[in-house]
Amino acid sequence: MNHDTVYLDEKLNKENSSEFKRKILDSIEENEITFISFKNVIYIDKEGLTILIEILEYSKKQSRELWLCELKPEILEIMTFTNLNNLFKINNNPYKSPE
Amino acid sequence: MSYRIIRENGIVKIMMSDSLSVNDLEKMQNELELFEEITLVKLDLRNCSYIQSNVVSEIIDLKKELSRKNARLVLTNVHEAVMQLMEISNLINFIDIEKDFSSYSVNELIEFFLDPENCDSASDYIAKNYNETFKQKMTELLYNTDPILKEYAILTVGKAFDRSLLPTIRENLDDDVGNVNKAAILTLGWLYDVESKDRIYPFLKSPFIDVAESAAATIALLSDENDSTRLKEYLKTPDDRLKRITIRALSLINDDKSYGYLKDMLTNGTNEFIKIVLTKAISFYNYPETADILLGLLRDESLKVREEAASALIRIKAKDKINKILMMIQKENGWFAYYATKAIGGICDSETCTNFLVNAYDKASGNVKIAIIQAVGNIGVDCSDFLSNHLGDENEDIRREALVSLSKLNQNRATPAAKDILLNDSNPEVRLKAAEILIEAKPSGYRRFLEKTYKRETSEKVKEKILDAIEKL
Numbered sequence: 001m002n003h004d005t006v007y008l009d010e011k012l013n014k015e016n017s018s019e020f021k022r023k024i025l026d027s028i029e030e031n032e033i034t035f036i037s038f039k040n041v042i043y044i045d046k047e048g049l050t051i052l053i054e055i056l057e058y059s060k061k062q063s064r065e066l067w068l069c070e071l072k073p074e075i076l077e078i079m080t081f082t083n084l085n086n087l088f089k090i091n092n093n094p095y096k097s098p099e
Numbered sequence: 100m101s102y103r104i105i106r107e108n109g110i111v112k113i114m115m116s117d118s119l120s121v122n123d124l125e126k127m128q129n130e131l132e133l134f135e136e137i138t139l140v141k142l143d144l145r146n147c148s149y150i151q152s153n154v155v156s157e158i159i160d161l162k163k164e165l166s167r168k169n170a171r172l173v174l175t176n177v178h179e180a181v182m183q184l185m186e187i188s189n190l191i192n193f194i195d196i197e198k199d200f201s202s203y204s205v206n207e208l209i210e211f212f213l214d215p216e217n218c219d220s221a222s223d224y225i226a227k228n229y230n231e232t233f234k235q236k237m238t239e240l241l242y243n244t245d246p247i248l249k250e251y252a253i254l255t256v257g258k259a260f261d262r263s264l265l266p267t268i269r270e271n272l273d274d275d276v277g278n279v280n281k282a283a284i285l286t287l288g289w290l291y292d293v294e295s296k297d298r299i300y301p302f303l304k305s306p307f308i309d310v311a312e313s314a315a316a317t318i319a320l321l322s323d324e325n326d327s328t329r330l331k332e333y334l335k336t337p338d339d340r341l342k343r344i345t346i347r348a349l350s351l352i353n354d355d356k357s358y359g360y361l362k363d364m365l366t367n368g369t370n371e372f373i374k375i376v377l378t379k380a381i382s383f384y385n386y387p388e389t390a391d392i393l394l395g396l397l398r399d400e401s402l403k404v405r406e407e408a409a410s411a412l413i414r415i416k417a418k419d420k421i422n423k424i425l426m427m428i429q430k431e432n433g434w435f436a437y438y439a440t441k442a443i444g445g446i447c448d449s450e451t452c453t454n455f456l457v458n459a460y461d462k463a464s465g466n467v468k469i470a471i472i473q474a475v476g477n478i479g480v481d482c483s484d485f486l487s488n489h490l491g492d493e494n495e496d497i498r499r500e501a502l503v504s505l506s507k508l509n510q511n512r513a514t515p516a517a518k519d520i521l522l523n524d525s526n527p528e529v530r531l532k533a534a535e536i537l538i539e540a541k542p543s544g545y546r547r548f549l550e551k552t553y554k555r556e557t558s559e560k561v562k563e564k565i566l567d568a569i570e571k572l
Contacts, residue, residue: 047353
């Protein structure tokens, strides 16, 4: 299955939500599996999380798989607090590709 | 025939009847020979509550045969009794075993909602394959009297993003069971149902912490420009638990107002527990002054707050504060310098920082010395000479940390050093660390070395570590 990894920037928030949304949607259109790497993410807010949920809904409609990977403990804590860890597939990237 | 073969693309699914014999496997293997381009064979044992012990070796043979054709063998839906036999015969380590929900009917699938081990995966499977049949079943369950079935039906509808059931999910905010309320709250957040926000606020005061947390998180997800001010009122409560979840919700909202409220709370004094939560929360605001606030917290009277501030400075990669922190380390000693040094170890990756810390070492107090040794290992610039000089230090913590940092920076020097320490150091904790480093590095001839060391080692803990490594070889 073809796949791609999208590396997020430091910010997953209101400042750049439309930018990362476009990047991920492009990947979903072209790949059966999209991994979103959080390795660089430092700042995250509700805007970023809301966009991620929208993207997940879109990927389900397209019958594509979406994985979140390389989450630092603090980011994972936020995913757990919001229970989004039950909505998203979260794992280390088994198809880790170079940046 | 006691099995049925279903083939779809490169995947072959074999449904077994109530038992699996050597004869079945031989027949199966012959049939599989006829197929070309198989990538995966799923042997479904859901109806099979018994297998003969001699079948085990046949399964291994089948796996080998399929491997030769570049195909995988997976046993699915293995019965508990069969699983036990596989554990006894050690087959469990050689064969992939998975749950395959596609073998179950809708009614069978929802029974998994009552099984704590499989409820989440069953819900994920239904959400992934959501169709009219599943929708009908979930709608039925939303009115079921069993709260567990109801809870998982709500979550499944949320995972499937089925907005047509929103009115029914909203009704479940009035349910008497906490977990049903929680599922409804979460799902309303996932489905971005802003209309429900006002009804979710009272759950912040729920006696069940996970319900209150879900309410806080969902309010944050559904928030607009007025919610920070509304949530601020909950910061005044004497209930620390409610304060904590409110702080986290405000940090997620991450607007100017919420920042102001959290900063005020941090400045105006609060207890240690809340201050730790605030320190982390404030680090998620990308404002120029955030790093300065965290730097100030390195001097907090609570060591736990200082530690949280140091971790936050590392997390936000406060590189522009490196010089400021180094100057602080130069002027001061004690716990402040300890946490500042830890922060430098996580933020800096340049030779300047390593040289600075190495030069500061002699004048540093005991705990700062340990922090310096750890920090140079984390910075990543090779200073093997400095570290090697401390492998014989009289303080065992320094010897141990020097070896750990050396192993991060220069494996060629760390390996012989670890061997020497394992044979000669007087402290078992230092020897244990040396053993761990050697086991990780696996230098040539190390099995013989471990065997030799095992014979003379006196500490049970170290012996156990070595024996475990030898057994794995």
